[in-house]
Amino acid sequence: MYKLHIDKVTFAYGSPPSAPVLADIDLSIGSDEFVAVVGRSGSGKTSLLSLAAGFLKPTAGRVHIDGRTVEGPSAERAVVFQDDALFPWLTARQNVGFALKLRGVPKPERDRRVNELLAHVDLAASGDKAIWELSGGMRQRVGIARALAADPEFLLMDEPLGALDALTRERMQEFLLHLWQDSGAGVLLITHGIEEALFLATRVVVLAPDPGRVVADIAVDFGRRFLRGDTSRAIKSDPAFVATRERLRDLIELQDFEV
Amino acid sequence: MSTTNDIVLDRKPEAPAAAAPGFDWVRLVPLATVIAILTLWWFASTRGWVSRVFLPSPLAVLNSAYQVTVSGFADSTLLQHLLASLGRVFGALAASIVVAVPIGAIIASSRIGRGIFDPVVEFLRPLPPLAYLPLIIIWFGIGEASKVLVIALAMAPPIIIATAAGVRSVSRDRLNAARSLGATRLQLLRFVVLPSALPSIVTGIRIALGAGWSTLVAAELVAASRGLGFMIQSAATFLGTDVVILGIAVIGIVAILFELLMRALEKRFVPWSTHL
Numbered sequence: 001m002y003k004l005h006i007d008k009v010t011f012a013y014g015s016p017p018s019a020p021v022l023a024d025i026d027l028s029i030g031s032d033e034f035v036a037v038v039g040r041s042g043s044g045k046t047s048l049l050s051l052a053a054g055f056l057k058p059t060a061g062r063v064h065i066d067g068r069t070v071e072g073p074s075a076e077r078a079v080v081f082q083d084d085a086l087f088p089w090l091t092a093r094q095n096v097g098f099a100l101k102l103r104g105v106p107k108p109e110r111d112r113r114v115n116e117l118l119a120h121v122d123l124a125a126s127g128d129k130a131i132w133e134l135s136g137g138m139r140q141r142v143g144i145a146r147a148l149a150a151d152p153e154f155l156l157m158d159e160p161l162g163a164l165d166a167l168t169r170e171r172m173q174e175f176l177l178h179l180w181q182d183s184g185a186g187v188l189l190i191t192h193g194i195e196e197a198l199f200l201a202t203r204v205v206v207l208a209p210d211p212g213r214v215v216a217d218i219a220v221d222f223g224r225r226f227l228r229g230d231t232s233r234a235i236k237s238d239p240a241f242v243a244t245r246e247r248l249r250d251l252i253e254l255q256d257f258e259v
Numbered sequence: 260m261s262t263t264n265d266i267v268l269d270r271k272p273e274a275p276a277a278a279a280p281g282f283d284w285v286r287l288v289p290l291a292t293v294i295a296i297l298t299l300w301w302f303a304s305t306r307g308w309v310s311r312v313f314l315p316s317p318l319a320v321l322n323s324a325y326q327v328t329v330s331g332f333a334d335s336t337l338l339q340h341l342l343a344s345l346g347r348v349f350g351a352l353a354a355s356i357v358v359a360v361p362i363g364a365i366i367a368s369s370r371i372g373r374g375i376f377d378p379v380v381e382f383l384r385p386l387p388p389l390a391y392l393p394l395i396i397i398w399f400g401i402g403e404a405s406k407v408l409v410i411a412l413a414m415a416p417p418i419i420i421a422t423a424a425g426v427r428s429v430s431r432d433r434l435n436a437a438r439s440l441g442a443t444r445l446q447l448l449r450f451v452v453l454p455s456a457l458p459s460i461v462t463g464i465r466i467a468l469g470a471g472w473s474t475l476v477a478a479e480l481v482a483a484s485r486g487l488g489f490m491i492q493s494a495a496t497f498l499g500t501d502v503v504i505l506g507i508a509v510i511g512i513v514a515i516l517f518e519l520l521m522r523a524l525e526k527r528f529v530p531w532s533t534h535l
Binding site: 053054055072073074075077078079081083085086087088089098099101102103130131132146147149150156 | 430432433435436437438439440441442443446450451454455457529530531534535
């Protein structure tokens with residue numbers, strides 16, 4: 001059990017720093033948790049993920065895993081991107097095996113692991129296809145399998161379902177829950193879907209903009225109910241689910257001074 | 260982050276245009292143009308509109324093509340002239356790729372590197388090779404090295420510029436993805452930057468091949484004993500207009516073949532270029 005700490009982090013672009021994008025964020029994610037971050041655009045959701053991933057460095061404060069400071073990107077914190085960021089010069093299979101290849105895992109061992117992962121994301125038959133032959137949902141699953149191949153402690157996902165149509169998105173949500181259960185990795189999910197956050201996460205964190213800061217951190221268990229056998233439609237129409245969703249929406253819209 | 264990628268990747272195939280009924284006659288226009296020019300040439304030379312010394316007939320050129328192929332011109336057959344020229348161009352291409360690709364990568368990835376190489380490249384790029392040819396000869400003599408060097412100098416700038424553009428346009432998300440999968444700096448270069456930039460490099464090579472081929476004649480004007488440029492030049496001194504036209508035709512046809520070759524290579528080696 002690890003804990004990824006975003007420890008009193010302030011972040012601003014440029015030097016000297018301009019107005020902060022994120023101010024004094026204090027957030028920790030256990031490797032058994034599924035934390036979803038919601039908030040209006042401009043609340044610094046993606047910056048938060050980039051800090052956790054090590055793509056950005058905090059202006060103040062630090063990001064650490066149980067005291068070990070995060071100095072940059074690493075395979076222990078694999079990232080899934082909104083526009084998949086797959087390598088189009090590689091097949092689906094080669095994309096999934098990328099992290100293993102970087103580590104010099106011998107080919108037979110690599111093939112075995114890649115086949116497992118492809119089966120796991122339900123793409124066993126499409127491994128040798130080019131990336132552009134795959135649908136959006138398939139591409140995201142390749143991206144997730146590619147991240148899982150790195151055997152990460154934490155899976156950082158930036159709007160992974162944002163570009164998908166509604167039906168695919170629902171199926172992918174259920175898939176993500178199973179995956180979280182099986183992988184044993186902690187998940188940080190950035191999303192603008194309030195319902196999605198609520199359905200998937202064990203904790204929903206609400207960010208408010210100008211500067212980005214945490215205004216709510218709510219423990220929920222709807223995803224666990226799905227994993228125990230409830231259907232997602234039953235859960236999403238449950239009065240408790242609807243009430244929490246509306247509360248979250250209020251929280252987010254309270255910050256909405258522009259409209 | 261890379262919104263351009265979104266647009267390309269998510270673009271739906273366009274609905275096919277309504278199939279034109281019957282045959283598309285417009286497609287014949289290029290062919291008609293070529294036939295018209297050949298016909299005009301034919302009449303101009305056979306009807307005595309222009310002296311044969313200035314414009315031999317198409318048949319005379321075909322005949323000289325046969326003569327030069329079989330018995331040669333200026334001690335070499337057409338094939339030998341062609342191979343000499345191709346050897347120089349591809350030798351120069353190999354040399355300029357080896358030098359230009361790393362320079363392009365350095366320009367794109369380091370401000371200091373850009374400061375060092377950019378002025379040189381930008382100065383060299385618009386210079387006509389004929390302008391610096393005499394200097395190269397003074398420095399390196401009239402041997403093979405000078406000719407290859409001149410062609411290579413003409414080829415390098417497009418490759419450098421295309422490589423730099425390719426490296427600069429590597430998607431930030433893809434770089435970050437590879438880094439978060441554990442890639443070292445060297446692995447990033449080898450497994451992400453290079454393949455990302457490859458389509459652009461291939462385009463640069465295509466442009467370079469055109470530039471190199473057109474520099475060839477200039478380079479071969481100087482003390483060559485073989486090559487298409489030499490053949491044209493020495494035929495011209497004897498008013499062998501038929502061989503001059505033959506040389507021009509061969510150079511033009513080879514240029515077209517280069518273009519087709521590069522397109523085939525592009526399809527074979529960078530099929531992802533339209534999906535970046």
